Amino acid sequence: MVKGESTVRTVRTRALVVAAALAAGLVGAGTSHGVPGVVATAPAAAPQVPAAEPTGDCSEQTPAASPSLNGRKVQEIRARGTLVVGVDQNSYNWGFRNPQSGQLEGFDIELSRAIAKAVLGDPGKITFRTVTTPKRIEAIRNGTVDLVVRTMTINCERRKDIAFSAPYFSSGQRLVVPKSAKAATAAEGLQGKRACAAQQSSSETELKKPGYGTSSVTIVENQLDCLVLMQLGKVDATLTDSTLAAAQAAQDPTVRLGGETIIPAKMGIGLKQEDTDLAALVNQVLLDYRANGGWQAAYDRWLAASMGTSSAPYLP
Amino acid sequence: MQQRLRQLTGTAPARLRAAGVVLTVLVLLFGALTAWQVSTRAQAADRMVTTSQPLSQDAAEIYRSLADADTTAASAFLLAGDAPPALRERYERDLATAAELLARAAARTDASSEAQRWVAALNRQLPQYAGLVESARANDRQGLPLGGAYQRYASKQMQGTMLPDAQKLVEAENRRLDQDYSVAADFPWTALGFGLLALGALVWCQVLLLRRTNRVFNPGLLAASAAVLAGVFWLSGGTLSAVLDLEDAHSHGAAPLRVLNKARIEALQSRTAENLDLVSRGGSDSYDKDWQKYSTALAGDQSSDGGRVNGGTLAAAGWNAPKDAQAALEQAAKLFPAWSTRHRKAEESDYTAALQTVVGPNGTETSEAAFNALDEQLGKAAAAELAVFERSAHGVDGGLTGLAVGAGVLALLAAAGVAVGLGRRLAEYR
Structure with missing residues (x-):
C-alpha cells in the first residue's frame, strides 16, 4: 500500500504540472487537426493517413474534470484492489495471448497496465477480461469491466451509449493482399477480386458500397478468418482496420498492406458515461504516456516491425 | 365334394392316384416354401450379425471418432506445449480409426449404394481436416493468433460438413440394418399355411380311407402326417424363437444403442464447443450458444438454479437398455452436474483460470476430467448394449438354416409316406 500511496502523490503532482496543458491540450489531442503535418514526413513504405474530416468522427473529447484519485469510480476500483479491463486476445501485437508464456501481450495490454499503475500504483493489479466485439458496449454498460482497451474505434454511434477517452x-481501414498482388490503391486491390471482411465491421459496410467491382464478398465472424481463407486461396483481398491489417501482415510474411488508408478513424478507451473521474484519470495517463516515452516504446516494441519505423502517421 | 371328385376321376384307383398327387404336391410345397422362406430369414439374420449391424456400428464409430478427433485437437491446441502425449495419441488414434473404418465400409458396401457416396465424401475431407489442424498447431507454436483461427476453421469444417456427412452415412447403414431386421423377423405365414393345409389334407384322406376300407391305420399316411406335424411345430417354434431373439437384439441392443450413440456425440459436441470457446479467446460467442444447444440436448433444459430438467438424450438412452447399460447411464447422469458446474465456473473466471478449469493438464477438478469420466460411462453402456445385440442375434441364423434343411427333409419323408401309404391301397386294385 505504501507503494500505492507514493504513486498517488506522483499522479497528483503530475496532474498539477500538466493542468494547463490539459485544459487546452486535451481538446487539441482529441481533434484531427494535429494530423496533417505528419503526412509529408511519413516514409513511402508507411501508410499515409490523410487528414480526417474535422467533424463527424466524434473523436473529439469533451474536457473532463481534473484528474484525482478521490472520484467515486476510482475509489471503487481502489477499494476492489484491481482494475478490470476488457481486452482482446486475438489481435496480434495489440492484445494477444502468447502461447509460450500464457501471458497477454501487446500495445493495448501495455497501455492497460500503465492505467492500472496510475489508479492502483501497481501495473500488476489488473484483471483482464476477454470481451467479444459485439459485447464491448454491453460489458461497459453493465459494469462487467471498468474499461475497454481493445482497438476500439471512436464513433458517434457508440458515443450514444458509452464514453471514450482521448484518442x-x-x-x-487498410487492404491486406498477397505480396504479388497489384494494389497501389484500395480500388485497384479490390477490382475484380474476391474480397473478405469481418461481420458488423466498418469494412463490411464499405465493401457493400457499389463501385469497388469486387467479384464476391465473403463475410466472416473474425477478421483473422479472412487470413485463413486467403492462405487457403479462397479469397484475394481483405479489408479491415489498419491496426488489424498490420497484425495480419505480421503473422504472414507473404502478405502485405495494400492501397491507402480509407475511412480514417481514431481509437479510444471505452468506459461508462458516468465514470467521469475515471475518464479524467485515463486522459491524464494518456498524456503522461505520450510525454514519458511509454507510447513510443510500446510502438517500437509491438508495431514498428509491421506498421513502419515511423510512428508519426499513427499519433493521435 | 365326394361327388365331384368321383365325377372328375371316375374309377377308384384314379381317385387314389389323384389324391396321391395332391398330397405329394402339398407336402413338397410346404417343404419348399419353408426352406425358401426360412433361409431368406436366416440369410437376413446372418447379414444382421455379420454385415449390417457391424457396418451400422462402424458408421457410428466413424462419426464418434471424427467428433472425438475434433474435441481432442481443440484440447491439445489449448494446452499447446503443455499438452500431454496421450492427447496427441488420442487424436492420431481417432483419425486412424476413422480412416480404417472408412476403408472397411468402402470395401463392404457396393459402389452404387448411398453409403458409398458419404464414405467417398469423408475420405476426401479427412486429409484436408488433418492439414488444417496441423496449420493451427504450427501457427500457434510460433505464438500467432492465426493458429486459433485455423483451429476454429478446422472445427467448422468438421462440425459443418464432415459430421453431417458422417450422420448421413450412419442413417444409410441404419436403414440397411432395419431392412435386414424386418426381413429376418418376419413370421413365415405362407409356409405355415401350407403346412396346415397339407396336414388337413392328410387327415381328410385318412378319414375317407377309413370309411371305405375300414382299416383304422394307414402307416404310410400316418408317417407322412407325423412328418408334416413335426415340420409345422418346428417351423412355428423355430421362427418364433428366432423372432423373439431378434426382437430382443433390436429393442435391447440396436435401438438403445442408437440413442446412446446420439448421447455420446452430443457430449463430444458440448465438449468441442467448450474448448472452442477458449480457442476463440473471447473472439466469438457462438461457441457458448453451441454449448447451450448440445448440453441441453444431452442433459435437458437448464433450470433457473443451474440444474437440469427433462433429462434429454442421456435419460432417453436408458429406455429399454440392459441393466449394465442403465447402471452406467445413471453414473453418467450423476457426472454431468460436475461438468456443468465446472463449465459455469470457467465462464465466470478470467482466461487463465478458465483454461485451468477446462483443460488444466494436471487437475482432476477440470471439465476435461468430468467429460472423460462421463464418456467412459457412456462407452461402458455402449459395450453392454452391443453385447446384448450379439448375444441375442448370434446363432439365430444357424437355427434358421437348420430349420430350413430339416423342413425339406421332413417334407421328403412325408412325400415318401404318401407314396407308400397310397401305393398299398392302389396295389389292392391290381
Whole structure:
C-alpha cells in the first residue's frame, strides 16, 4: 500500500504540472487537426493517413474534470484492489495471448497496465477480461469491466451509449493482399477480386458500397478468418482496420498492406458515461504516456516491425 | 365334394392316384416354401450379425471418432506445449480409426449404394481436416493468433460438413440394418399355411380311407402326417424363437444403442464447443450458444438454479437398455452436474483460470476430467448394449438354416409316406 500511496502523490503532482496543458491540450489531442503535418514526413513504405474530416468522427473529447484519485469510480476500483479491463486476445501485437508464456501481450495490454499503475500504483493489479466485439458496449454498460482497451474505434454511434477517452491511436481501414498482388490503391486491390471482411465491421459496410467491382464478398465472424481463407486461396483481398491489417501482415510474411488508408478513424478507451473521474484519470495517463516515452516504446516494441519505423502517421 | 371328385376321376384307383398327387404336391410345397422362406430369414439374420449391424456400428464409430478427433485437437491446441502425449495419441488414434473404418465400409458396401457416396465424401475431407489442424498447431507454436483461427476453421469444417456427412452415412447403414431386421423377423405365414393345409389334407384322406376300407391305420399316411406335424411345430417354434431373439437384439441392443450413440456425440459436441470457446479467446460467442444447444440436448433444459430438467438424450438412452447399460447411464447422469458446474465456473473466471478449469493438464477438478469420466460411462453402456445385440442375434441364423434343411427333409419323408401309404391301397386294385 505504501507503494500505492507514493504513486498517488506522483499522479497528483503530475496532474498539477500538466493542468494547463490539459485544459487546452486535451481538446487539441482529441481533434484531427494535429494530423496533417505528419503526412509529408511519413516514409513511402508507411501508410499515409490523410487528414480526417474535422467533424463527424466524434473523436473529439469533451474536457473532463481534473484528474484525482478521490472520484467515486476510482475509489471503487481502489477499494476492489484491481482494475478490470476488457481486452482482446486475438489481435496480434495489440492484445494477444502468447502461447509460450500464457501471458497477454501487446500495445493495448501495455497501455492497460500503465492505467492500472496510475489508479492502483501497481501495473500488476489488473484483471483482464476477454470481451467479444459485439459485447464491448454491453460489458461497459453493465459494469462487467471498468474499461475497454481493445482497438476500439471512436464513433458517434457508440458515443450514444458509452464514453471514450482521448484518442490514443490513429487508424482507418487498410487492404491486406498477397505480396504479388497489384494494389497501389484500395480500388485497384479490390477490382475484380474476391474480397473478405469481418461481420458488423466498418469494412463490411464499405465493401457493400457499389463501385469497388469486387467479384464476391465473403463475410466472416473474425477478421483473422479472412487470413485463413486467403492462405487457403479462397479469397484475394481483405479489408479491415489498419491496426488489424498490420497484425495480419505480421503473422504472414507473404502478405502485405495494400492501397491507402480509407475511412480514417481514431481509437479510444471505452468506459461508462458516468465514470467521469475515471475518464479524467485515463486522459491524464494518456498524456503522461505520450510525454514519458511509454507510447513510443510500446510502438517500437509491438508495431514498428509491421506498421513502419515511423510512428508519426499513427499519433493521435 | 365326394361327388365331384368321383365325377372328375371316375374309377377308384384314379381317385387314389389323384389324391396321391395332391398330397405329394402339398407336402413338397410346404417343404419348399419353408426352406425358401426360412433361409431368406436366416440369410437376413446372418447379414444382421455379420454385415449390417457391424457396418451400422462402424458408421457410428466413424462419426464418434471424427467428433472425438475434433474435441481432442481443440484440447491439445489449448494446452499447446503443455499438452500431454496421450492427447496427441488420442487424436492420431481417432483419425486412424476413422480412416480404417472408412476403408472397411468402402470395401463392404457396393459402389452404387448411398453409403458409398458419404464414405467417398469423408475420405476426401479427412486429409484436408488433418492439414488444417496441423496449420493451427504450427501457427500457434510460433505464438500467432492465426493458429486459433485455423483451429476454429478446422472445427467448422468438421462440425459443418464432415459430421453431417458422417450422420448421413450412419442413417444409410441404419436403414440397411432395419431392412435386414424386418426381413429376418418376419413370421413365415405362407409356409405355415401350407403346412396346415397339407396336414388337413392328410387327415381328410385318412378319414375317407377309413370309411371305405375300414382299416383304422394307414402307416404310410400316418408317417407322412407325423412328418408334416413335426415340420409345422418346428417351423412355428423355430421362427418364433428366432423372432423373439431378434426382437430382443433390436429393442435391447440396436435401438438403445442408437440413442446412446446420439448421447455420446452430443457430449463430444458440448465438449468441442467448450474448448472452442477458449480457442476463440473471447473472439466469438457462438461457441457458448453451441454449448447451450448440445448440453441441453444431452442433459435437458437448464433450470433457473443451474440444474437440469427433462433429462434429454442421456435419460432417453436408458429406455429399454440392459441393466449394465442403465447402471452406467445413471453414473453418467450423476457426472454431468460436475461438468456443468465446472463449465459455469470457467465462464465466470478470467482466461487463465478458465483454461485451468477446462483443460488444466494436471487437475482432476477440470471439465476435461468430468467429460472423460462421463464418456467412459457412456462407452461402458455402449459395450453392454452391443453385447446384448450379439448375444441375442448370434446363432439365430444357424437355427434358421437348420430349420430350413430339416423342413425339406421332413417334407421328403412325408412325400415318401404318401407314396407308400397310397401305393398299398392302389396295389389292392391290381
